[in-house]
Amino acid sequence: MLSKKAKYALQALIQLAREYKQNPVLISELAQRERIPKKFLELILLDLKRHGILQSKKGKGGGYFLGKPPEAIAMGQVIRILDGPLAPLPCVSQTAYMKCQECRDEKTCSIRMVMQQVRDxxxxxxxxxxxxxxxQLTPKKTARKRL
Amino acid sequence: MLSKKAKYALQALIQLAREYKQNPVLISELAQRERIPKKFLELILLDLKRHGILQSKKGKGGGYFLGKPPEAIAMGQVIRILDGPLAPLPCVSQTAYMKCQECRDEKTCSIRMVMQQVRDxxxxxxxxxxxxxxxQLTPKKTARKRL
DNA sequence: ATTTACTCTATTAAACTGATAGAGTAAATA
DNA sequence: TATTTACTCTATCAGTTTAATAGAGTAAAT
Structure with missing residues (x-):
């Protein structure tokens, strides 16, 4: 299940993608637009910054902005940062592999084989x-009206 | 993420599938074979029984056994019983749809569109x-040796 | 009657989720 | 350089979920 944290992150990033190469956006601005608790959003954006997804500028005229072009930021990457590995079992994760304790023989574990397909x-x-x-999947409503 | 509950359920069911149309299997037998805490397994099997996946027989010679043939029991069905819907967002679940509160327009929510693909x-x-x-994915070791 | 073995309800500790609070720091500008 | 702006960091919290345990109760076989 996608956590609220990850969903908020994606919502905020979509907003920032729209403003790419324009001005930094305030946390409070993003919070208001997407109805996200401001303090909670701060933590999320900070986390994304630590992972190089976002950059920020302090002081007046400051705010957050995308650290790379929108094409270079994948949903999977964002969700992994906020929610951890995508894999439904630690033993099929590519980015955070871990042997699962109860598995006696990983090679013949049929549950694992199917979960591998799911993760892929x-x-x-x-x-x-x-x-x-x-x-692109969500065209701006205002833009539509102008057609 | 698959919970231990669901994983234990699948492990136990695979064992019971091997004994399909043979004798009922004791909870304690299953618990031992799969190294599952017995009391915990009881709850799981009871839940599976309530959903018609398993049947049981009390008293001496009793135990649990599959309520339908192994071909008729899908992993998805089992996981839903123990862990709830497969969908990564309530708004894309087929079996337990729920509008997500923060979504202003479900039809144009791009996150939803992608999550719909994931759930499908x-x-x-x-x-x-x-x-x-x-x-079939896990041939019995003993059977193999007999080849 | 007694043993066997499933059934049910309650309880628990630990971890996770979503959210809030407040002090601290860097950068802009007047 | 003083002040404002706005991001940065640490701590805390209530509520829920997860994994597990305990114990009394009930049905069925011998």
Whole structure:
């Protein structure tokens, strides 16, 4: 299940993607637009910054902005930062592999084999979808009205 | 993430699938074979019984056994019973749909669109894999040795 | 009647989730 | 350089979920 943290992160990033190469956006601005508790959003953005997804500028005229182009930021990457590995079992994670304690023989564990498929298809979708893709999936309402 | 509960359930069911149409298996037998805390397993099996996956017989010579053939029990079904819906967001669940509070317009929510794909591919795999399939993926070691 | 073995309700500790509070620090500008 | 702005960091918290345990109760076989 996607946590609220990860969902908030994606919402905020989509907003920031729209303003890419424009001015930094205030946390409070983002919080208001997406109805996210401001203090909670702070933690999320800070985390994204630590992972190089975002950059920030302090003081007046400051705020947050994308650290790389929207095409270069995948949903999978964002979700992993906030929620941890995509894999439904630690033993099928590519980015955070861990042997699961109860498994006696990983090679013949049938549950693992199926979960491997699940993780691959999930990762395929989420790593194959960038912020740029997400932006295109939701055209701005205002832009539509202007047509 | 698959919970231990669901994983234990699948392990136990695979064992019971091997004994399909043979004798009932004791909880304690299953617990020992799969190294599952017995009392914990009791709750799991009871839950599976309430959902028609298992049947049981009390008293001496009793135990648990599959309520339907292994081909008729899908992984997805089992996981839903123990862990709830497969969908990564309540708003894309087929079996337990719920509007997510923060979403202002479900139809244009791009996060939702992608998560819909994730849920469909996950459900496709898990509902398409039965206990019979799982059994075949893990040939009994003893059987192998006898070849 | 007694043993066997499933059934049910309650309780627990630890971890996780979503959220809040407040002090601290860096950068802009007047 | 004083002040304002706005990000940075640490701590805390209530509520829920997860994994597990305990113990009394009930049905069925011998």
């Amino acid at each position: 298809s999930t990762a395929g979708i989420l790593d194959g979808t960038s912020l740029a893709d997400l932006m | 591919s996950t459900a496709g795999i898990l509902d398409g894999t039965s206990l019979a399939d799982l059994m």
